[in-house]
Amino acid sequence: MQSNNQVLAAEADCLPTSSRIKYFDMVLDHGQGAILVDVEGHEYIDLLASASSANTGHAHPKVVQAIQQQAAKLIHFTPAYYANEVTASLLNRLAALAPGDFPKKVAFGTSGSDANDAMIKYSRAYTGRHYIISFTGAYHGSTYGAISLSGVSLNMARKIGPLLPDIIKMPFPDPHLKLAGESEAAFVDRMWQMFMLPFENWLPVEEVAGILIEPIQGDGGLVATPHAYMDKLYQFTRAHNIVFAVDEINQGFGRSGKMWSIDHYQIAPDLMSIGKSLASGMPISALIGRKEILDSLDAPAHLFTTSGNPVCAAAAHATLDVIEAEHLVERSAKLGQMASTFFTRMQQKFSFVGAVRMFGLNGGIDIVDQDGQADVDATTEIIYHLFKAGVIMISLRGNILRFQPPLVISETQLETAFQRIEAVFEAKAKNQL
Ligand code: PLP
Secondary structure (H helix, E strand, C coil), X not given: CCCHHHHHHHHHCCCCHHHCCCCCCCCEEEEEXXXXXXXXXXXXXXXXXXXXXXXXXXXXXXXXXXXXXXXXXXCCCCCCCCCCXXXXXXXXXXXXXXXXXXXXXXXXXXXXXXXXXXHHHHHHHHHCCCEEEEECCCCXXXXXXXXXXXXXXXXXXXXXXXXXXXXXXXXXXXXHHCCCXXXXXXXXXXXXXXXXXXXXXXXXXXXXXXXXXXXXXXXXXXXXXXXXXHHHHHXXXXXXXXXXXXXXXXXXXXXXXCCCHXXXXXXXXXXXXXXXXXHCCCCCEEEEEEHHHHCCXXXXXXXXXXXXXXXHHHHHHHHHHXXXXXXXXXXXHHHHHHHHHHHHHHHHHCCCEEEEEECCCCEEEXXXXXXXXXXXXXXXXXXXXXXXXXXXXXXXXXXXXXXXXCCCCCHHHHHHHHHXXXXXXXXXXXXXX
């Protein structure tokens, strides 16, 4: 077997710079539950869950079995011409799982990005309007449509323009934008005034087709939309017949302590995009929404040869079975409390631990300097030393530690991860990193 370095050197010749955000000099061999093992046999506790696509953990036996059985039966036949039973039954299951007591339909794709492209297509087709609104700080993927919707990284939009026209990014009501001493109500009012400004100047509201929001922004730093702001936004869409869409690709399937992050707001969206943990990381995504919206396009306007792949659909059924049988949504909420207690204690103990935001097993921990400003170098250092100590974490926005383990992580594994994090924090406090 090759070493980590040998594999990385071979890969470096052919992998384009666009394809990897380099963090770790590590080559994965296998995973089990919340543990990852590299080709040299080193074990790591996974606090990234494959970017939230491994909520059921790595190689869950029920998911593996479903994949093997379906692969032996039918790997694929293009959905353009024939149905298959496992994919058809998944359609019904997902329609029933999505919030909203109204008839729904489901359009499959193969990535979160294409599910968000579908949001643009269906919103425009259904309303006959062209503007789409999304938010700064949002990550919606890397197809042209999804990059056009995203507002989180300059590198995404560089060198590839022009992006899709008529996608307007409004300022997200991120708590980091709150002024010193500003109340929550005053903050929401100020952010809402900023939202309304374009409509008073140049943006005709009757030409807005849809609004897409991540109720809790993931890559944007684990920042939640204030409830009062979400209410205003939703009411605005009702008043102006605008499609209200949510991106649950990162936060769905229990990540936030509820099945969907929009459940925290008790709103049933017109459209909802899902992917990632839908099939424990197998490449399948979907846009779920009101029947009349999903019936507004003709084939093949949103159709891929491999969409609704039966092996992925079987993995999705097994994933949903595991989420139900192992009460992973409740588990996320419960273990999230443990994590919240731990990181709040870290905040009290170490001055470089700033704000802590935790929603289920899903958190953002700001790392700051003496002046309370973002400390990117310290964050990078912490992540590197966590990796050396056998804990996989990444940063968001340069200085936010992202905490999102598989929801099946055991309490013991979580405690071990916390001990290792505290040890690295101690070393940082003593300038010993
Ligand atoms: N939307 C959100 C909220 C995401 O976090 C991501 C991926 O990180 C996407 C969309 C894009 O999904 P994919 O990478 O499967 O295209």
